[in-house]
Amino acid sequence: MTMFGVSYGFHDAAYCHIDGQDIIEAHHSERHSRKKNDSKLHTNINGFSIFYEKPYKKNIRRLLYGQKWVKRNTHNAYVDHHWSHAAAAYYTRPFKEEPVCVVIDAIGEWDTASIWYNKKKKWSMRYPKSLGLFYSAMTKYVGLKPMEDEYILMGMSALGQPTDLSHLLYANLHKGYIGPKLKGSIYDIAAGAQSLIEKEILSIMNKARKYSSSLCYGGGVALNCVANTKVYSMFNNVWILPNPGDAGSSLGAAAAYLDKPINWIDPYLGTNIERKINPKEVVQYLLKKSVCGIANGRAEFGPRALGNRSLLADPRLDIKNTVNDIKRRQRFRPFAPAILEEYADEYFKGPMNEYMQYVAVAKHDYNSVTHIDGTARVQIVKANCNSIIRPVLEEWYEQTKCPMLLNTSLNVKGKPMVDNIKQAKGFEKLYGVKVF
Numbered sequence: 001m002t003m004f005g006v007s008y009g010f011h012d013a014a015y016c017h018i019d020g021q022d023i024i025e026a027h028h029s030e031r032h033s034r035k036k037n038d039s040k041l042h043t044n045i046n047g048f049s050i051f052y053e054k055p056y057k058k059n060i061r062r063l064l065y066g067q068k069w070v071k072r073n074t075h076n077a078y079v080d081h082h083w084s085h086a087a088a089a090y091y092t093r094p095f096k097e098e099p100v101c102v103v104i105d106a107i108g109e110w111d112t113a114s115i116w117y118n119k120k121k122k123w124s125m126r127y128p129k130s131l132g133l134f135y136s137a138m139t140k141y142v143g144l145k146p147m148e149d150e151y152i153l154m155g156m157s158a159l160g161q162p163t164d165l166s167h168l169l170y171a172n173l174h175k176g177y178i179g180p181k182l183k184g185s186i187y188d189i190a191a192g193a194q195s196l197i198e199k200e201i202l203s204i205m206n207k208a209r210k211y212s213s214s215l216c217y218g219g220g221v222a223l224n225c226v227a228n229t230k231v232y233s234m235f236n237n238v239w240i241l242p243n244p245g246d247a248g249s250s251l252g253a254a255a256a257y258l259d260k261p262i263n264w265i266d267p268y269l270g271t272n273i274e275r276k277i278n279p280k281e282v283v284q285y286l287l288k289k290s291v292c293g294i295a296n297g298r299a300e301f302g303p304r305a306l307g308n309r310s311l312l313a314d315p316r317l318d319i320k321n322t323v324n325d326i327k328r329r330q331r332f333r334p335f336a337p338a339i340l341e342e343y344a345d346e347y348f349k350g351p352m353n354e355y356m357q358y359v360a361v362a363k364h365d366y367n368s369v370t371h372i373d374g375t376a377r378v379q380i381v382k383a384n385c386n387s388i389i390r391p392v393l394e395e396w397y398e399q400t401k402c403p404m405l406l407n408t409s410l411n412v413k414g415k416p417m418v419d420n421i422k423q424a425k426g427f428e429k430l431y432g433v434k435v436f
Helices: 029-033 055-064 081-090 131-141 150-159 186-209 225-232 249-258 279-289 320-326 341-347 389-400 421-431
Strands: 002-007 014-019 022-028 049-051 100-104 111-117 120-126 214-218 237-240 268-273 291-295 297-300 309-313 336-340 360-362 379-381 404-409
Touching: 002 249, 014 249, 022 029, 022 249, 049 249, 081 100, 081 111, 081 120, 081 214, 081 249, 100 186, 111 131, 111 186, 131 150, 131 186, 150 186, 150 225, 186 225, 214 225, 225 237, 279 291, 279 309, 279 389, 291 320, 291 421, 309 320, 309 389, 336 341, 336 389, 341 379, 379 389, 389 404
Parallel strands: 002 049, 022 268, 100 214, 214 237, 336 379
Antiparallel strands: 002 014, 014 022, 100 111, 111 120, 268 297, 291 309, 309 404, 336 404
């Protein structure tokens, strides 16, 4: 059966096309419209469609809290919002054991966190208490953009001493924090927000661990790789879909309706740029110019650039400020390394995977890919990786004996990642960076 899972109306709209149990394609709306976190779906869906939440239940909550009734397009089926998150991980998981599913986000119809086992909800946190809304409110308070810059707040947390924010946990922060000035610097507030959300996440995970030693984790909060690292040690198996937020729920909605395992291969599911790249040419350019872009193959479905829409740089150099300036980002912002899997344990200690979902402690002195706290969000690149980044890294190692490159997304702050060849050429022209 061919079907389309769709998510739109809140932020980061997306659709996922499934045929049988295979993913045909999956796209973020923002990549096509060029509007960051675009909430609108601009693609005409011609086929059986499944929506990622139940609008009637959500509208009842909206009315009770003084918001307007929002009309949605008609779809063939509707899935509970948190189950669409859980299902995205549950049906794509790489292990057979029956997992417990945990979802933590800003808000669904009513739930803001939930635990699922055997496809049934066992526990939930209800609006207005919300870890996701709390973290977004603190993101806004320190001058960043909520529902977009939470990962910056996470990075800032390493620069401060935690302020006690526990009194905000039960507040309704849907429209942000409105109240007396919070104590401490913006970095202290970031540290306080990170400390509190980690404590609450671990409390939920302790509840979940009673059901299974295997975990499927979803929702936007599952993008917090610092917290994920602490969760990792609590379970024997952990699977987080590389796109655990609302965009990934388009896949989850379709999977939930199908109620069968989905053949997950990798996150390269978007727009295809078909052109041949010579890894030797890329490496020679990097050796001369230190920075270059890659736009090749199918775009990543998810917020992380994993080699097909990447900006690469020489990590041996003091190049962090240069790359942050190219991307129009704050200079304190860290960058991630992409490393050949066979050398990962030699250079890092801690949990690592192909999707940059955890932080590991650096055992090297390449400061350009190490945060101020000595950690890095590592992407390990396996021998069977379907991205050009694997042969590029192999050639890079041959030439330098360094098994890693700085890897960040091919975009500038506030703009979506490059999607097609026209945008790749535009990025090259506008920012003066060669894009292969």
